[in-house]
Amino acid sequence: MDVRIGAETLPNLPIGAGARGSGVARLPRAWRFDGFEFDLKRGELHRPEGGAIALRPKAEALLRHLLAAPGRLFSRDDLIAAVWPSAVVTDDSLVQCVGELRHALGDHAQRLIRTVPRRGYRLEAAVSVVFDGPATPAEPMLSAQPVSDDPVQLTSPPAGTPRRRPAWAFAASPVIIAVLGSAALIGAAAVHFYPSTAPVHIDDEIAARSTVAIMPFAASAERPGVRSLADSVADEIASQFATRIGMRGIGRAATQAFDGPTPLLERLSAQLKATHVVTGRVATLGDDARVSVDVQILSAPDGQVIWAKRFEGLESLGAGLASDVGQQVVNAVRNRKIRRDGPWTDTSVDRKGGTELTLQGWRDLDQRKSVADIWRARARFQAALEQDFNSVIATNGLAASYNAERTDPGGRLTAEQIAEFERIVERARSLAPDDVTALLLWGQMQIMRGRADLALPALEKANRLVPSYPMGYMMVARSLMMLGRTDEVRPKLERAIELGAGDARKTSGAYAIAAEAALMLGDDERAHELARRGIAALPSNADAHATLAAVDALAGRTDQASTELAAFRKLAPTATVARHDELRRSQHPVYLAQRARLYEGLRKAGLPER
Numbered sequence: 001m002d003v004r005i006g007a008e009t010l011p012n013l014p015i016g017a018g019a020r021g022s023g024v025a026r027l028p029r030a031w032r033f034d035g036f037e038f039d040l041k042r043g044e045l046h047r048p049e050g051g052a053i054a055l056r057p058k059a060e061a062l063l064r065h066l067l068a069a070p071g072r073l074f075s076r077d078d079l080i081a082a083v084w085p086s087a088v089v090t091d092d093s094l095v096q097c098v099g100e101l102r103h104a105l106g107d108h109a110q111r112l113i114r115t116v117p118r119r120g121y122r123l124e125a126a127v128s129v130v131f132d133g134p135a136t137p138a139e140p141m142l143s144a145q146p147v148s149d150d151p152v153q154l155t156s157p158p159a160g161t162p163r164r165r166p167a168w169a170f171a172a173s174p175v176i177i178a179v180l181g182s183a184a185l186i187g188a189a190a191v192h193f194y195p196s197t198a199p200v201h202i203d204d205e206i207a208a209r210s211t212v213a214i215m216p217f218a219a220s221a222e223r224p225g226v227r228s229l230a231d232s233v234a235d236e237i238a239s240q241f242a243t244r245i246g247m248r249g250i251g252r253a254a255t256q257a258f259d260g261p262t263p264l265l266e267r268l269s270a271q272l273k274a275t276h277v278v279t280g281r282v283a284t285l286g287d288d289a290r291v292s293v294d295v296q297i298l299s300a301p302d303g304q305v306i307w308a309k310r311f312e313g314l315e316s317l318g319a320g321l322a323s324d325v326g327q328q329v330v331n332a333v334r335n336r337k338i339r340r341d342g343p344w345t346d347t348s349v350d351r352k353g354g355t356e357l358t359l360q361g362w363r364d365l366d367q368r369k370s371v372a373d374i375w376r377a378r379a380r381f382q383a384a385l386e387q388d389f390n391s392v393i394a395t396n397g398l399a400a401s402y403n404a405e406r407t408d409p410g411g412r413l414t415a416e417q418i419a420e421f422e423r424i425v426e427r428a429r430s431l432a433p434d435d436v437t438a439l440l441l442w443g444q445m446q447i448m449r450g451r452a453d454l455a456l457p458a459l460e461k462a463n464r465l466v467p468s469y470p471m472g473y474m475m476v477a478r479s480l481m482m483l484g485r486t487d488e489v490r491p492k493l494e495r496a497i498e499l500g501a502g503d504a505r506k507t508s509g510a511y512a513i514a515a516e517a518a519l520m521l522g523d524d525e526r527a528h529e530l531a532r533r534g535i536a537a538l539p540s541n542a543d544a545h546a547t548l549a550a551v552d553a554l555a556g557r558t559d560q561a562s563t564e565l566a567a568f569r570k571l572a573p574t575a576t577v578a579r580h581d582e583l584r585r586s587q588h589p590v591y592l593a594q595r596a597r598l599y600e601g602l603r604k605a606g607l608p609e610r
Helices: 057-067 076-083 091-105 174-180 202-208 224-242 252-258 265-272 315-341 354-366 371-387 392-407 415-431 436-448 452-465 470-482 490-499 504-520 524-537 542-554 558-571 577-582 589-605
Strands: 028-033 036-039 044-046 113-116 120-123 127-131 151-153 211-214 248-250 276-285 290-299 305-314
Touching: 036 057, 057 076, 057 091, 057 120, 076 091, 076 120, 091 113, 202 354, 202 392, 211 224, 211 252, 211 265, 224 248, 224 252, 224 276, 224 290, 224 315, 252 265, 265 276, 276 315, 290 315, 305 315, 315 490, 354 371, 354 392, 371 392, 392 415, 392 436, 415 436, 436 452, 436 470, 452 470, 470 490, 470 504, 470 589, 490 504, 504 524, 504 542, 504 589, 524 542, 542 558, 542 589, 558 589, 577 589
Parallel strands: 211 248, 211 276
Antiparallel strands: 028 036, 028 127, 036 044, 113 120, 127 151, 276 290, 290 305
16 A cells, blocks of 8 residues: 555545444553663663663664564665665665664673674564553453553463463444454454564565566667666666565666566566566657657566556656656556455455455555445454554554544544544654655644644655655645645646546545635636546545535535535535534634635535534
8 A cells, every 4th residue: 555555545535424433452652672671652762770772763773673573583685675765775884783773782792683694683682562551441451560561572472371362452333243243353342462473574575465676678779868768767666666665676786687678577586576577668759859668567477568658758857757657657566456456355354464464454445435444444454463563554554544434524533542543643653754654644643633734744755755645745735725825736636646547536536625726716617627527536525526516506506516415415424514624624814714615615505514
């Protein structure tokens, strides 16, 4: 979801209003093992006697990965991919990192971190979880210890021990009961976590379902520049996949043995476990200064072409052209995967595997049509995290569900739920500091706090790490507007529209922001055109209807303004000028002056103040 899955979901487009759920999840605060305690929020390791042990970022990342699955044998490749997801390193780097972690733990005899010759590493310690936050009033107290300091073993309970229930509390209202139809989940007002005996690794399992083999690209000319560009394009596509949690790319070094006029897809699929194959060709055009890049994505092993596109540009701009191809190929795989899965119609939340629950939750958010879809998604993510509380994808999904409800025009999260949303966002960043979905969620949180100055650097970092997220450009544009830099947003939104082609929610959202920016800059004709495009792409885009109503009202087109405002109020029946302001807090004088035109138009169209 993009897996980073569903970052597109973050700045929510309005959905139908309805009653809101009130479930609040309790989060793991720390892991305990062999007398040590690792604080998940602060990223600190504490000795048995209480003193803190300094860890460098890579050693910390390695420790997190091992603690998430005690007793599991990790291959060297597994650990290198987890600790250095976007870099090429040798085994020596891993050996050094393991040695550093052992030194910090005083594990000179390799009692805690066991080396299995020629196979990898395994954490031998039993690990327990310490949960965060107080118990809810209805929560059964199954331990004499305070709930906020209640360790739950990650190993199987002894025979005959009562099984403790899952940790992610979900308080159900009658509306949710009617929507979810799951007596097993709804019957417990609040529950505790007990993992299954076999560890679940949701993010790894999701990645295995989107493994893309990138074949070497053909070159129509032997000129070194064309051959070099062909290699650069293939390598850039692989690099783009390497930045995505939940997707894997296999580069041309591994796929060249299967290359040929027709790739050996069946064997490639079987041996490399690829679900998709990317092939392509670079050719010169006309005056030789320009080149074309033809790319297609095949389904493995049947060879069906599921996406194809031609790119053209100057050979001298090879790096930029390669980056553009890479971004759009990655988005195409992600979007095609969602369309292949189709609309999700299962309204139950049962005890499916964590991977399925996570994927279903993101589909609920991506394809949502009502607030019930958001609640269902939240319940799925909570259930998934019971099985793998260290899943970055499921944690991001849980945070995104709160964000989606909070930004809905009719939504009203409680102060407790907002605080829970913020805790989950911080946990996602602690699990994966460079994960782009986590960065975007954190940036969105700062925008809601009125701190666009803090949001912008995080969002720009996200765009640098993964320049293929349409929503990243949209959120940067929103931050720039709130900092009084509205004249800088146009290229960001044009890029978002280009990358989001074929996805109505993304393109409509970008058009709506662009329309609002044009209105704020006094270009009412362009604002009118862009708002119309946003509505054409997605008729349920309430923000586009609101901007169109404001433009018509300012131009004296009273009847048209009333029609558009009625459409807006139907989509967002509790909308007011004050509510609009809640989600766009800013004290920047330039922004406030520019925004006054939008509010003036909304008031003239008939939107109530409060």
